[in-house]
Amino acid sequence: MTAPQGDHVLEQEFDRVVADDPTVDRAAVFARLREEEPVFFSETLQAWVVSRHHDVREVLRDSESFRAVQSGPGAPPYGRTYLHMEGREHAKKVGVVATRIRSRNALRDGLDARVHDISVRTAEALTHGAPVELRREFAMWIPLLAITEMTDLxxxxxxxxxxxxxxxxxVASVNNPEARTRALAARDELESFLAPYVEERRRNPGSDLISSLAAAEYDGQPLPLSEIVSSVVFLLAAGVETTExxxxxLLRHVALHPxxxxxxxxxxxxEDAVAALSAEALRFFPPVNGLxxxxxxEVRIGDTLxxxxxxxxxxxxxxxxxxxxxADPxxxxxxxxxxxxxKQFTAAGEILPFGAGTHYCVGARLAQTEMRHALRELGSRVARIEPVGDLPPDEGFMLRCPPSLPVVLHTRAEVFA
Structure with a gap:
């Protein structure tokens, strides 16, 4: 499966994107791929690369012809999760989590208030008038605390x-197999940590997510420990990764574009304006660049078999x-x-950071809630975000964002003094 003659230059440019070469114009390479080679085989990734919106969405929607990879670089290290389930099993098991983080009842009955409280605490703890690393001290903690508090661990x-x-x-291990080895070791550690909590909450369930998973049954049998661990690891990785x-x-962008x-x-x-800005950030700066x-x-993608x-x-x-x-992408x-x-945080939206079809991300509404409260609480306290020196640019191929965000936060009183 070698690429057709005459396409090598473009594919070499794509290889530079995979290697995260900061000198390559990623947007220009992606534009050429959409126009000239919307589906091609990458020797570097050992995978067919798909770049047009229509084709990507159709693959995501077609769970009969396409499944989540289960092994090798780029495969989720969680174990068997909802990504690998279909039909009744998928609906039943994902529903346990969906009722806690996606439904309107969940948002109304405590999740919205919990995320708001986390955002208030995190924003209030930030230093003003002196350098602060906003990724580590703000963007990370809101989604991480949301998951750990929901599990009560x-x-x-x-x-x-x-x-x-x-x-x-x-997905980031697609060009870094060693990262997958470290991830599998971390999953084993987490399983050892979670096992006694799961057993305790089978006996004495509470109102937390672990208790819901421990009490859930499928075909009359409790969910196995391995699937409960996989669910928690999946939420931890996917749930925190996207929002952080x-x-x-986005905060780097607004620091540079006040x-x-x-x-x-x-x-x-x-609320709609905040959701609109959040959606545009997900379109323009997708945290997960590929799946x-x-x-x-054998299946046809576009014109390619x-x-x-x-x-x-x-x-x-x-x-x-x-x-x-x-328009004007x-x-x-x-x-x-x-x-x-x-709407962009639902399967009916145009943007694709949460996938599409049956396996549309169960945490999309949670991500919207986290972004809304994070932006509102920071925005109500900070009038200006001042970069400290030249802010680090985005980095990474499959997972992408600035490695750090050193800034000075100025209150309204400081700005207008």
Missing amino acids: GHEESFERWYRAVGSGG RVLTS EAWDWLQERLDD MRRTVS VPEGQRVCLLLVAANRDPEVF ETFRVDRYVGQGS
Whole structure:
């Protein structure tokens, strides 16, 4: 499966993107891929690469022909999760988590208030008028505390270490197999940690997520420990990763473009406006740049026939800037989704950071809630975000965001003094 003659230059440019070469123009490479080679076989990734929005969405929706990869670089290190389930089993088991983090009842009956409280505490703890690392001290803690408090497990520092190891060993391991080894070791540690909690909560259930999973049954049998651990690891990695990374990228953007921060501050009480800005951030700065699938049988993607048993790399980052779907796609527009911001956090939205079809991310509404409260609480306290030196740019191929965000936060009193 060698690429056709005449395409080597473009594929070499794509290899530079995979290697995270900071000198390559990623947007230009993705644009050429969409136009010239929307589906091609990458020798570097040993996978078919798909870049057009329509093709990516159709693959994500077609769970009969495409399944989540289960082994090798790029495969989730969680174990068997909802990604690997279909039909009745998927609906039944994902429903245990969905009722806690996706349903309107969950948001109304405590989750929204919990995330609000976490955001208030985290924002209030930030230093003003002196350098602060906003990714480590703000963007990370809101989603991490949301997961650890929902599970009622504490040990936030250990969960941070496990989450980073597991997160980097999933799709990011497609070009870094060693990261997958570290992720599997972290998963084993987490299973050892969780086992006694699961057994205790089978006997004495509470109102937390672990208790819900421990009490759940499928076909008259309790969920096995391995699946409960996989669910927690999946939520920890996917749930924290998305919000932390997109918040970091967005806050870097508004630090460099203060007019965007001003736009938000004028609309902090407008839930739709905050959702619109959050959705545009997810489109423009997708924290997960790609997803891996495998073909169940020979299948056509666009005009290309892909054999059975092949790995497929879906470039969400390229699909999210497809001019066939998004007007002026290379421009970050704060008002792009005004009037339809919340829609983008559902399977009916245009953006693809949460997938599509049956396996649309169960945590999309949680991510929206976390971003809304994080932006509102920070925006109500900080009038200006001042960069400290040259802010680090985004980095990473499959998982992408700035490695750090050193800034000085200024209150309204300081700005107008």
